[in-house]
Amino acid sequence: MKQNDVKPADGKLGIMVVGCGAVATTFMTGVLMTRKGLTKPVGSMTQYDKIRVGRGADKQYLHYQDIVPLAKLDDIVFGTWDVYPQNAYQAAMYAEVLKEKDINPVKDELEKIVPLKAAFDKNYAKRLTGDNVKDCKNRWEMVEALRQDIRDFKEKNGCARIVVIWAASTEIYVPVDEKIHGTLAALEEAMKADDREHIAPSMCYAYAALTEGAPFIMGAPNTTVDIPAMWELAEKTRMPIAGKDFKTGQTLVKSGFAPMIGARCLGLSGWFSTNILGNRDGLVLDEPANFHTKEVSKLSTLETILKPDVQPDLYGHGNDEDTQYYHKVRINYYPPRNDNKEGWDNIDIFGWMGYPMQIKINFLCRDSILAAPLLLDLTLLSDLAARAGRYGIQRFLSFFLKAPMHDYTQGEEAVNNLYQQYTMLKNAIREMGGYEADEEID
Numbered sequence: 001m002k003q004n005d006v007k008p009a010d011g012k013l014g015i016m017v018v019g020c021g022a023v024a025t026t027f028m029t030g031v032l033m034t035r036k037g038l039t040k041p042v043g044s045m046t047q048y049d050k051i052r053v054g055r056g057a058d059k060q061y062l063h064y065q066d067i068v069p070l071a072k073l074d075d076i077v078f079g080t081w082d083v084y085p086q087n088a089y090q091a092a093m094y095a096e097v098l099k100e101k102d103i104n105p106v107k108d109e110l111e112k113i114v115p116l117k118a119a120f121d122k123n124y125a126k127r128l129t130g131d132n133v134k135d136c137k138n139r140w141e142m143v144e145a146l147r148q149d150i151r152d153f154k155e156k157n158g159c160a161r162i163v164v165i166w167a168a169s170t171e172i173y174v175p176v177d178e179k180i181h182g183t184l185a186a187l188e189e190a191m192k193a194d195d196r197e198h199i200a201p202s203m204c205y206a207y208a209a210l211t212e213g214a215p216f217i218m219g220a221p222n223t224t225v226d227i228p229a230m231w232e233l234a235e236k237t238r239m240p241i242a243g244k245d246f247k248t249g250q251t252l253v254k255s256g257f258a259p260m261i262g263a264r265c266l267g268l269s270g271w272f273s274t275n276i277l278g279n280r281d282g283l284v285l286d287e288p289a290n291f292h293t294k295e296v297s298k299l300s301t302l303e304t305i306l307k308p309d310v311q312p313d314l315y316g317h318g319n320d321e322d323t324q325y326y327h328k329v330r331i332n333y334y335p336p337r338n339d340n341k342e343g344w345d346n347i348d349i350f351g352w353m354g355y356p357m358q359i360k361i362n363f364l365c366r367d368s369i370l371a372a373p374l375l376l377d378l379t380l381l382s383d384l385a386a387r388a389g390r391y392g393i394q395r396f397l398s399f400f401l402k403a404p405m406h407d408y409t410q411g412e413e414a415v416n417n418l419y420q421q422y423t424m425l426k427n428a429i430r431e432m433g434g435y436e437a438d439e440e441i442d
Contacts, residue, residue: 005388006068006069006387006432006433007387007388008069008387009069009070009071009072009075009383009384009387010160011075011158011159011160011161012075012076012077012157012158012159012160012161013071013075013076013077013159013160013161013162013163013379013383014076014077014078014079014153014157014161014163015076015077015078015079015162015165015379016078016079016080016149016150016163016164016165016209016214017078017079017080017081017164017165017167017375018080018081018118018164018165018168018202018205019080019081019082019166019167019168019169020081020082020084020088020091020113020115021082021091021095021167021168021169021280022095022097022279022280022281022339022367022368023167023219023281023367023368023371023372023375024080024088024091024375025088025091025092025095025098025110026092026095026098026368026371026372027167027368027371027372027375027376028078028088028092028110028113029088029092029098029102029103029110030372030373030376031073031076031078031376032106032110033102033105033106034073035073035074036105036106038105039102041373041376042373043372043373044373044376044377045064045373045377045399046064046376046377046380047373047376048063049063049064050062051067051426051429051430053067053430053433053435055438064429067429067432067433067435068384068388068429068432069384069387070380070381070383071161071380071383071384077157077159078113079113079116079157080113080115080116081116081117081119081146081149081205082115082118082130082132083118083120083128083129083130083131083133084132085115085130085131086115087113087115088111088113088115089103089110089113090111092110095339095368096338096339097338097339097366097368115132116149116153117132117133117134118130118132118134118168118201119133119134119136119145119146119201120133120134120201121196121201123196124171124172124200124201125170125172125290127283127284127286127287128284137194138191138193138194139190139191139194139195139196139203139204140191140192140194142204143191143204143207143211146204146205146208146209147208147211147212149208150208150209150212151212161214161383162212162214163214163215163216163217163379163383163386164205164206164208164209164215164217165216165217165219165375165378166202166205166216166217166218166219166222167219167246167371167375168202168220169220169280169281169284169290170220170221170222170281170285170290170291170293170294171200171201171202171222171290171293172287172289172290172292173223173290173292173293173296174198174222174223174293176223176226176227180195180199180229181198181223181227181228181229182228182229183229184229184233184236186229187199187203187207187229191204191207200222200223200224202222202224203225203230206224206225206230206241207233209239210230210234210239210241211233211237213237214239215240215241215242215382215383215385215386216239216241216242217241217242217378217382217397218241218242218243218244218245219243219244219245219246219375219378220244220293221244221245221293221294221296221402221403222244222293223293224243224244225241225244225405226243226244226403226405228409231392231393231407234393235391235392237391238389238391239391240382240391240394241393241394241405242382242393242397242400242405243401243403243404243405244401244402244403244404244405245403246374246375246400246402247374247399247400247402248365248367248370248371248374249275249341249343249363249370250273250343250345250363251301251402252370252418253343253345253361254271254273254301254302254345255301255305255416255417255418255421257345257347257359258301258302258305258306258417259305259417259418259419261347261349262306262311265314266314266349266350266351267313267314267315267349267350267351267354268306268314268315268325268347268348268349268350269325269326269348269349269350269356270325270328270346270347270348271302271325271326271327271328271345271347271348272326272327272328272330272345272346273328273329273330273343273344273345274329274330274331274332274344275331275332275341275343275344276332276333276334276337276342277332277333277334277337277338277339277340277341277367278333278334278335278336278337278339279338279339279368281367282331282332282333282334282335282337283333285331285333286333294331295329295331296403299327300402300403300416301403301416302416303324303327304413304414304416304417305416305417308323308324308325339366340364340365340366340367341365341366341367342362342363342364343361343362343363343365344360344361344362345359345360345361345363346358346359346360347359347360347361374400377400378397378400381394381396381397382394382397384432385432388432390432393405393406393407395415396424396425396427396428396429398414398415398416398425399418399421399422399424399425404416404421415441420441420442423440423441424441427439
């Protein structure tokens with residue numbers, strides 16, 4: 001089997017996580033425990049999934065690592081930034097996602113993962129009160145400080161490559177402003193002018209990562225890399241970018257279940273989704289400005305799967321003012337639940353001769369348990385993409401994300417159908433492994 005000009009995964013891979021909270025520490029602990037043979041990386045596509053390559057007599061089903069050169073778990077080194085100074089062991093214990101017995105075997109390794117000072121602006125996450133924060137006069141200083149952090153971490157840990165992934169809180173919504181976000185030159189000028197309204201701290205992390213030759217993944221619904229200026233930077237630095245917002249619970253259900261309604265040609269009157277959660281994510285999202293960022297990302301899923309303009313009889317009913325089904329998303333902060341998120345979906349459908357029916361879904365999930373394998377897959381596959389010479393928006397990673405990046409300036413629509421996303425993922429792995437991309441997305 002020939003590799004398709006993909007550089008080998010030699011040396012250590014530094015995974016630098018923005019945020020050292022529930023998601024990040026669950027991810028790190030799981031990888032460290034798996035390395036010791038003390039747990040299994042359940043939920044990770046890169047560790048478990050098999051893809052068909054070849055056809056007919058040549059057909060075989062292989063794990064990803066048997067098709068493409070993925071970094072090995074033993075080669076991963078973790079770093080992190082956080083507004084709270086607690087090390088990864090303390091943060092994992094505080095998060096109360098994992099039991100003590102599942103953290104203690106790797107306590108020594110976790111204690112060595114101490115957060116670097118975060119580039120932080122309280123206006124973007126008013127509910128966070130940590131003081132492990134960089135003292136930067138302006139946004140450009142933030143960028144320079146973060147670039148230095150990446151260089152220092154890479155050198156200190158002897159890493160061959162770095163990937164930066166955002167697993168921190170949702171920032172307040174930053175609308176795309178063509179004047180600021182439209183070109184790289186304008187973005188840099190705004191950073192140097194300390195334009196705090198249009199330049200979120202997360203943009204400084206993304207800029208620093210890409211400039212230092214590290215792929216960047218946005219795991220929250222922040223606008224960060226979803227702007228032409230960042231696409232331009234990714235092209236210039238020839239680095240992969242992916243985002244946005246980890247697809248863990250309710251949106252995973254929606255992206256998998258909505259295609260069933262569409263495939264069966266049933267009608268949709270309305271879809272109401274609500275969540276209760278109580279971790280730090282819930283606390284931050286209890287702030288309306290932060291929730292709006294999340295709402296935009298969660299609302300975008302359905303409209304690209306069940307399209308009123310394509311099937312007006314099924315999804316475009318109603319009067320002139322209301323030409324499609326009603327779609328509502330809510331998140332409620334409820335401290336007793338901590339990380340154990342509960343998602344309710346009420347789906348009003350109609351069938352033969354317009355007769356109404358209902359579907360109810362109650363997903364009692366664990367947010368960080370679902371997110372942790374996504375961080376592993378996204379970092380390993382972004383590192384792979386960089387070694388394969390793929391840069392800019394990595395659409396094949398849409399499978400893992402709630403609001404997949406797409407070039408909206410050219411009228412491109414995101415692919416949100418889970419099964420189409422899975423086909424994109426498989427085809428990209430095939431291509432990077434030197435096989436034919438032989439499935440249609442239709």
